[in-house]
Amino acid sequence: MKKLVLLAVLLATTVACKTNKEEKKNKEKETVAVAYDSFGDKITDADYLSAADAYAKYQTLKAGDTLNIKFASKINEVCSKKGCWMKLPAGDTDETIMVRFKDYGFFMPLDSKGREVIVEGKAFVKEVSVDELKHYAEDAGKSEEEIAKITEPKLELAFEANGVLMKQ
Known part of the structure; x- marks a missing residue:
């Protein structure tokens, strides 16, 4: 009988230690913070949309509409002269958000x-003039041939950022 009690105590202790170790590992994983460089207004990395979800929101907008949102993406292109604009992919589409x-x-x-x-x-949709499109192409370092091919205005998915966090 004493052996059974001793065995039960050892088993309970082993299970309790294992559970405590697993809880510690989970807590350690939760506290791993991502480091960001911050630009503009201070913003947080909480409650943001994916680029695909942001693109879905854009589909509900007409020219002149605006929508306040926060989303995450990866930079496709940045102004090569000053860094005064960037283009982000709009989810899994070929479109970009200026x-x-x-x-x-x-x-x-x-x-x-x-x-x-x-x-x-602020997310919004706007019509971009030929002159402005050529200016952006020039800033991006496009060739004269590529710039000359720009002959029509286009609707653009636009965004005015008040704050940006960039992963370090």
Whole structure:
């Protein structure tokens, strides 16, 4: 009988220790923080949409409509002269979202292409003139031939960011 009691105590202790170790591992995983560089207004990395979900929101907008959102994406392209704009992919589509910065108040590093970001601000759809499209192509370092092919205005998914977090 004493052996059974001793065996039960040893078994209970082993299970309790194993459970405590698993709980510690889970807590350690929860506290791993992602480091960000912050630009513009201070924003958090909580409650953001995916790029695909943001694109779905854009599909409900008409030219002139605005929507306040926060979403995460990866930088496709950044202005090579000042970092005064960036293009983010719109989910799994070929479309991009043109991001400018509120009041021209901050810029992104010129070498930030390919970095993951969270942006917060106003999403909207606008018509972009031929002159403006050519200007952006020039800023992006496109060839004269590519710039000459721009002959029609286009509707653009636009975003005015008041704050950006970029993963370090």
